[in-house]
Amino acid sequence: MQKASLLVLFAAAFILLSFVFAPFLSLLSLAAVFAILLNRPYEYLTHVFGGWKNFTATLMVVVVLVFFIAPLFFLGWQISQEAQDLYVNLTGNGAQYLLSVQQAIENPIRHIIPGFVFNIHTYVANTLVFISNNLGSFVYQTLFIVFETFLMLLALFFFLRDGRSLMVSFKEVSPFGKGMTSEILNNMYRTIGSVIRGTFFNALIRFALIWIGFYLFNIPNALLWSSIGAIVGAIPGLGTPFAFIPAVIYLYLQSDILSAVGLALFGIAVIILVDNILTSYFFSKGLEVSPLFVLFSILGGVLFFGPLGFILGPLVLSVFFSIVHSYRFVVTE
Numbered sequence: 001m002q003k004a005s006l007l008v009l010f011a012a013a014f015i016l017l018s019f020v021f022a023p024f025l026s027l028l029s030l031a032a033v034f035a036i037l038l039n040r041p042y043e044y045l046t047h048v049f050g051g052w053k054n055f056t057a058t059l060m061v062v063v064v065l066v067f068f069i070a071p072l073f074f075l076g077w078q079i080s081q082e083a084q085d086l087y088v089n090l091t092g093n094g095a096q097y098l099l100s101v102q103q104a105i106e107n108p109i110r111h112i113i114p115g116f117v118f119n120i121h122t123y124v125a126n127t128l129v130f131i132s133n134n135l136g137s138f139v140y141q142t143l144f145i146v147f148e149t150f151l152m153l154l155a156l157f158f159f160l161r162d163g164r165s166l167m168v169s170f171k172e173v174s175p176f177g178k179g180m181t182s183e184i185l186n187n188m189y190r191t192i193g194s195v196i197r198g199t200f201f202n203a204l205i206r207f208a209l210i211w212i213g214f215y216l217f218n219i220p221n222a223l224l225w226s227s228i229g230a231i232v233g234a235i236p237g238l239g240t241p242f243a244f245i246p247a248v249i250y251l252y253l254q255s256d257i258l259s260a261v262g263l264a265l266f267g268i269a270v271i272i273l274v275d276n277i278l279t280s281y282f283f284s285k286g287l288e289v290s291p292l293f294v295l296f297s298i299l300g301g302v303l304f305f306g307p308l309g310f311i312l313g314p315l316v317l318s319v320f321f322s323i324v325h326s327y328r329f330v331v332t333e
Helices: 002-037 039-048 053-091 095-110 120-139 142-173 177-216 222-232 239-253 257-283 291-305 309-332
Strands: none
Touching: 002 039, 002 142, 002 177, 002 309, 039 053, 039 142, 053 142, 053 222, 142 177, 177 222, 177 239, 177 257, 177 291, 177 309, 222 239, 239 257, 291 309
16 A cells, blocks of 8 residues: 555656656757767866866856857857848849749749649748748757757756666666666667767768858859758658759759759768768667668657757667666566
């Protein structure tokens, strides 16, 4: 009776605590991801500074703020501006160009489906409005985003400083025992590190390379299209080619054949580097996860969590696979 009462009390407290922490789940998860990614340099610098954890954790937070958060805010503002400018241009001077593209798509298909209509103006307008409202607002949006960023950095500070003691305390009270809990946590650490690095750093490197290619070959609104290309490029085996194909077609329609060929060759080099070499390098450092699951974790994460789902979706996938692997390890023992 005593155990049953304690179990009911624990379940009730856990449910209430879930409701309390639910509004902050995204930012706490993001802080945990940064803590995992920065754990090795944090441990090294803590040793260098003679065990001064407060100073080292503060230094890591400043690094994230200066080299990640601030550039992301600026990038989001630039992307939002380019999306709005592009929308204005396409609905104004670019309307005739859109009409010619629409006719080029409709005419061949109407030989097979006579009543086919492709209203490119509607698709372009809706797409650009969505990009402007969501992609830009993800990194540049009023005081609420600033407040959440502050809370995320505060959580990151405590995760870095007290992470090891928190894990020790968790092992002490874990119902799975210290051995299995350690196995689960170790697998989670390796898998989260590899999947998040593979997802995030691949997207970052892909974005930089696509932007360089678009900028060098004079693609209009290069920053906007390269950010879209980096997101679309997350689709395993297909994404990066489809990020370059529209740009190559655009240059070809502009009768700039030399630039079209040059951008196509540049795109092939990016595909070889990012989709093959770097992807294998990052994902080989943790548990083996199929790119198909990574794809759906990104898409599902974005639908469920919003823009942060690009990171949180693979995070949930990592936790699941690490628990499954640990369970299989314990059963076989």
